[in-house]
Amino acid sequence: MVKITDVARHAGVSPSTVSYALSGKRPISEETRQRVEASIRELGYRPHAGARALASSRSNVLALVVPLRAGIHVPVVMQFAVSVVTTARRHDHDVLLLTQEEGEDGLRRVADTALVDAFVVMDVQLDDPRLPLLRSLERPSVMIGFPADAEGLTCIDLDFKAAGEACVEHLARLGHRVVALVGSPPEVYVRQTAFAQRVVQGFTAAADRGRLASSVHPCEATPAAAREVAEQLLREQPALTGVVVHNEAILEPLVDAFEQLGLRVPADLSITAICPDELAENLRVPITSVALPSAEVGERAVELLMRKLDSKTVPEATLLPPRMTERASTAPRNTP
Amino acid sequence: MVKITDVARHAGVSPSTVSYALSGKRPISEETRQRVEASIRELGYRPHAGARALASSRSNVLALVVPLRAGIHVPVVMQFAVSVVTTARRHDHDVLLLTQEEGEDGLRRVADTALVDAFVVMDVQLDDPRLPLLRSLERPSVMIGFPADAEGLTCIDLDFKAAGEACVEHLARLGHRVVALVGSPPEVYVRQTAFAQRVVQGFTAAADRGRLASSVHPCEATPAAAREVAEQLLREQPALTGVVVHNEAILEPLVDAFEQLGLRVPADLSITAICPDELAENLRVPITSVALPSAEVGERAVELLMRKLDSKTVPEATLLPPRMTERASTAPRNTP
DNA sequence: GACTTACGTCGAAGCGCTTCGACGGGGGAA
DNA sequence: TTCCCCCGTCGAAGCGCTTCGACGTAAGTC
Structure with missing residues (x-):
């Protein structure tokens, strides 16, 4: 396994410089950055996710919470999921799939172990048992759907x-x-x-x-x-x-x-x-x-989450306005 | 955050003893184990996933690779996914969801960063471009479905x-x-x-x-x-x-x-x-x-993977025998 | 021309856990 | 009785990364 010290040696800089070149958290001269990037490519360096998570207390993983209840339309759920994954990747995050057999404990577990940084919660009910937990967790979350009391939560859905x-x-x-x-x-x-x-x-x-x-x-x-x-x-x-x-x-x-x-x-x-x-x-x-704009909702949900992870403020409620498309199934009333 | 040293102090033992009590990798006296477990419960200790992954080079996360191709039946895919997650949890693993927008690079990435320990690969094609990669990766994988050449791979499916x-x-x-x-x-x-x-x-x-x-x-x-x-x-x-x-x-x-x-x-x-x-x-x-025994296939796939992670040998091919149920749609031919 | 300020880089100190080697003590074999 | 070995535990050394403080050097400021 090639590690950051290997890259540093190869590029003739210190490990911290490699780290900063990668994260951009401190200014690095253009020339050094080039050299570091070349070394990374040449050696095929990939930072170790666990080490990174340990040192930075960020896992770059989101949890997607999908309770597969009766009566839901599975393909729609899957569309959400796909757009969540796709958008998460655009923001350099991965997605952990949580079904709800474990119940709320599963949420607590992945939060406490720092396996995930944040939650996307689907199929929210008016009086959802997960809400108190999500409020108490120190990790941000976004609900797809609106509960009765959305106080202190970030929710998004079609209106x-x-x-x-x-x-x-x-x-x-x-x-x-x-x-x-x-x-x-x-x-x-x-x-x-x-x-x-x-x-x-x-x-x-x-x-x-x-x-x-x-x-x-x-x-x-x-x-x-x-x-x-x-x-x-x-x-x-x-x-x-x-x-x-x-x-x-x-x-x-x-x-x-x-x-x-x-x-x-x-x-x-x-x-x-x-x-x-x-x-x-x-x-x-x-x-x-x-x-039913599944893709858009999933995407926006992840983007809200990313803002929250950056400690930016986000609106508590996002209601996407309905978009109607006329097709062949409607016509003026036939007045005989 | 409560960490292993806190537990150790509380139980009056060393951190390594706590670790061994948890993993069972060395004998620990019944009495000490009890004490450690009590402390863990009392303090609400949860090991940090990243730290654990770094030290043990095991993330306890599986990747579920789901290419959402045209023509597949989404609910069936979802059933697989759910049973994979459920079974993985039984073995103390979580599941990372990989769609294939990234293509094979996504597989390589999560393998190289040590984000996941192993792969469950769905929707395998006869000549699947992922196969060479999976063969070359040092991480075990199980395919759901059979490619033309399954040499060196572990595959499972309905026959x-x-x-x-x-x-x-x-x-x-x-x-x-x-x-x-x-x-x-x-x-x-x-x-x-x-x-x-x-x-x-x-x-x-x-x-x-x-x-x-x-x-x-x-x-x-x-x-x-x-x-x-x-x-x-x-x-x-x-x-x-x-x-x-x-x-x-x-x-x-x-x-x-x-x-x-x-x-x-x-x-x-x-x-x-x-x-x-x-x-x-x-x-x-x-x-x-x-x-179409989605649940069973998902479950067996994960179990095969767990055996591979334990460096046990597994059969290369597992074909589940068909199970037919007679219902109301078949009858003896109507010979007029 | 002396003084601050910002830039670019380095070294070292952890992050929280696992694991290896070591070690004392008790029991069985000789 | 002596030796050996195993059991149960401890201490210390990492795992690979990020981040903080420090340090020269170059560029403004008056």
Whole structure:
């Protein structure tokens, strides 16, 4: 293994100079830096992560906390994860994957052992048991999602309330007067995951404001459940012409179900969704949707964390405004 | 921060004794161990990961290498990942998540910096560019999947060839004489991912052996593609009564498509799949399937790695035998 | 022209842990 | 009884890096 003293000898400088050349924490003459860098390349030097962590009390590792709960949409989680890793690498950090079998102890463990410098926390619930711990830890963290009480925490997410509103307003603009929200699986609401509830709030508020008739329907992530909801909607709200879907897994089956029940999309029924663009684009009927910007959220989360690690101040709440893309699933109401 | 010297003082022993009590690398009297453990608990001692890594040249971190290529089924990948993490934790290791934006350099980097002790490598291709690197690295690795030349590597996977055979043999036993394989998206074959090809080999071999008429059809992971394949099959093989599906994403749409084309499952058409049990169980028509044992593969992979880290010998190849579960999608051929 | 200031570099002191060699004491073998 | 060996413990030497204080030297300042 080639170490910093080898590089120093090769470049004819002291180890500390090599260190400073690498970190930039003290001025080093251009010429010396060149020489050091050449030696590093030539010898193939790579600083030992453990030694560096010990000496600097920085591991340059972030923990990504992913509780894999029921009812979540796995591909979306994975997209977050990938963008977190990618962004972390851009900032010279690596990412440790923490699932939650260990529960909060896992967080405490990696913090206490100084294995990680900071946390990115996913799938935050309104009343999340991890919050007190994260507040007490001396390591910074960023939550993807909003708990009920975000005091003292840094949170980022799509503005789901605004997203719900945007969907309704889009439908209202097209003349629809009776709308329904087909939401996430019931367990997601029971668990009080904030984002699901926020969509409902936005949806309801906008519908009320626009004097639309509206209803809300949680839905299991199975095609059978989607069919049932479709049937139920037609039965209970025969005048329904606008649907907002906030449930990736059943978007397609739901559209199918409506069509099988004799409704053409968008001629008879306009559908909007809150989901990843990739999903909305690739359906048989491309769906007008508010994008779930996983990549952007992951990236911004890491960037917030980096600022916190640099002891810079960051906003406590970051709500990304919804971005709606019109596709083939919405049309003006068919007034017969 | 409480450190080992604090524990030592509190317990009235030397730091090295604390270390040995913790690692078990030298005999420590029961009484001393008790005392040390009590002190550790009382003080809340947690060894510093970096210091430990530096002194022992073991980081107790594994790298999980996840190239997120097109055409893979993300939930399956996630299941692997979770079981890798869980098993690693059981062996007192953590898991660093490496996507492949960095390419092979990322592997080299975390190896050279001693950030990780070993690698779990997913989505191995027949001619994988990572193989030479992994062979040359002094750190052990386990591949999930088989490359063309596995010489000197440790690989584990479901025996996909046997799985393909099992599906065909099951259909043959039920009297089916004309069968088709609906496979993974074309890009998966082009990339020469081993498991997809092995299924084809097993399928074809078993069909030939049983003198069944057979055909193979790669299929994009979209419902539209599934419908097309279904129509094509009925057109080109009107006598078809058995289908093997090796493509999680389109399993359900494919079944739907067949039924919409007037074929009842299993009365007119028997369907078997190679997919996670969870998926097969929860379809409208539960599908007879060979399980994709993600959890077991992940677990076994980590255990192999642990043995290698202990310098024990391990088998180069581990092929998990297919396990088939009969469900509602297969029946004896309807001989009119 | 004397005096500060900043630059560029060095040496040494750790960071917190593991591990190696050493050592006293007790028990079994001879 | 003597010798040897093993058990249980200690002290000290690193592991490879960062960082702090110090020190010349060059460049402003008045």
